[in-house]
Amino acid sequence: MSFVLNPFQLFKRALKYVQPYRSSFIVAIICNFLYAIFNVLALAFMMPILSVLFDEKKEPITEKPIFSGNILDIKDYVSNFFGYQMQDIANTSGPLKVLLISCILFIILFFFRNIFSYLSEYFLIDMRSGVARDFRIDIHNKILALPVSFFTEKRKGDMLVRISSDVGEVENNILNSLVELIRGPIQIIVFVSTLFYLNYQLTLFAILVFPVMGTIISVIGKSLKKNAGKAQAELSNIMSYVDETLNSLKIIKIFNADSQIAGRFNLSMNRYRRLVQKVMKKRAMASPTSEFLGAITIAMIVFFGGKLSLEGNGLSGSEFIFYIGTFYTLLDPIKRFSKSLSDLQKGQVSASRIFEILDTEVSIRDKENAQDFPQFNKSIEFQNVSFGYQEKTIIQNFNLTIQKGETVALVGPSGSGKSTIANLLTRFYDVKQGKILIDGIDIRDIKLKEYRKHFGLVTQDSILFNDSIFNNIALGDENPSLENVKKASKIANAEEFIEKLPNEYDENVGEGGGKLSGGQKQRLSIARAVYKNPPIMVLDEATSALDTHSEKLVQDALNNMMANRTSLVIAHRLSTIMNADKIIVMEDGKIKESGTHTELLSKNGVYSNLIQLQNVEK
Secondary structure, three states: OOOOHHHHHHHHHHHHHHHHHHHHHHHHHHHHHHHHHHHHHHOOOHHHHHHHHHHOOOOOOOOOOOOOHHHHHHHHHHHHHHHHHHHHHHHHHHHHHHHHHHHHHHHHHHHHHHHHHHHHHHHHHHHHHHHHHHHHHHHHHHHHOOOOOHOOOOOOHHHHHHHHHHHHHHHHHHHHHHHHHHHHHHHHHHHHHHHHOOHHHHHHHHHHHHHHHHHHHHHHHHHHHHHHHEEEHHHHOOOOOHHHHHHHHHHHHHHHHHHHHHHHHEEEEEHHHHHHHHHHHHHHHHHHHHHHHHHHHHHHHHHHHHHHOOOOOOHHHHHHHHHHHHHHHHHHHHHHHHHHHHHHHHHHHHHHHHHHHHHOOOOOOOOOEOOOOOOOOOOOEEEEEEEEEEOOOEEEEEEEEOOOOOEEEEEOOOOOOHHHHHHHOOEEEEEEEEEEEEEEEEHHHHHHHHHOEEEEEOOOOOOOOOOOOHHEEEEEEEOOOOOHHHHHHHOOOOOHHHHHOOOOHHHHHOOHOOOOHHHHHHHHHHHHHHOOOOOOEEEEEOOOOHHHHHHHHHHHHHHHHOOOOOOEEEOOHHHHHHOOOOEEEEEEEEEEEEHHHHHHHHOOOHHHHHHHHHHOOO
């Protein structure tokens, strides 16, 4: 993968997203610290119980200890004070009372231990869900900001995986790992300090196995990263295949391509399954590996601790069991810390894929000194405009002037560059050479939002949102008016079918306008453009996909819409543009002919041949 963040960059970038939730994060860390403290104290209160059960004979503490004031003596003071209190209770009420009190205290401390464990997770939920939300919002905002050209190279399935699965991987792996990388050491320090206090010789011996455990987990983590990257890429393919299947069901069925499409999908699913299996198997290996190493460590400690006890240098029975219990408790944060390193490797791939999108430069954006453009007054000029995709040239030295109020039509064979001209005018793409001027100002010097306020767009594919008719027509208006929506619908010849619907303007159109016919969808698209009431209209083959009856209704709507407006019309059916003020005939990205319908016919050139091919009445 070309874009991969190293662990330091990843940690730094992730912390920026965690920062708004730092209060929850800090509280969670404090709760984890208290969890570790109460965990040790709960185990410590088992020692009196074990002393009674083992009938250990210790020298009684008959005088109440006094704290010296030296912080280094606090451990001995607490131990002696507790021993004195237990001895006093034993003398007055017997060892059974000591056993009962110790058990009650053990339960209380264990209760607080679990309370703080819950609170630590509770506050982390706020952070995790918030960061995941912020990631998805930022990715969606980036999708809105990126130019149209970006999505000709990126498949929709890949974008869906990044905003869903990749963010999920970051939430489950990176965020958990960040937490464990901070709280794990806190718990480890508390437990290790306790172990050193009990017996430093035994503890030094025990921690010799830790580097071995870390090395093994690290090796597993590196292999996880490689396979995780391949799995996410394959998941993108799967999502793209599903998207294609949903959009192409009619074609798949009519050509009996079910088995072919299913075979392609199944192959991709099998590849994804194999990659996920590798990831999960290696990930599953981390936990039992660390547990097995922990078991080896426990066995070695028992042997070494027993040897010290036999030599008279060890712990008492109750102290030794407390030591083993504390050490075994220590293994859990170590295991989780080791696992977090593996998860960090796995989540690094998804995080890199997310930041690759977030870091993509927006090529079409406002210049620092971009100006407002309140009103269109005179003309639009294309001056020696050239444009191409990668190494392929689409438009060459294109020159055209469109006066305010004119209707200019672009005609020509497919691939001649008609739609590209419309995309350049609306700044979906920027010219490579030359410039486009509006009222003498280079459109790249105008604020993008201000510039696009002057445009309406109706395309061949009616783009509608899964929302009400009202919201589709009033798209972009933060304070929509029903009266204006109805006026726009009337101009677009859409009123007659809208008022027949059960909920009229509140009727939901379905995904992609699936509840409506092609002509109805197109008239809604025209109504949306009329509602905006822009001075310039761009019509990209707005009637080419319609039947004759629908075309007549839509064409009437277009004529109503274009009245008193400047219009750029891209037409495949020449019958729809015969009344244009100027017709531009394009071929291979160049202007071959220009003039009115009558002027072009008299030339008996390319336009005249196109008219004859379409059997249009002259």
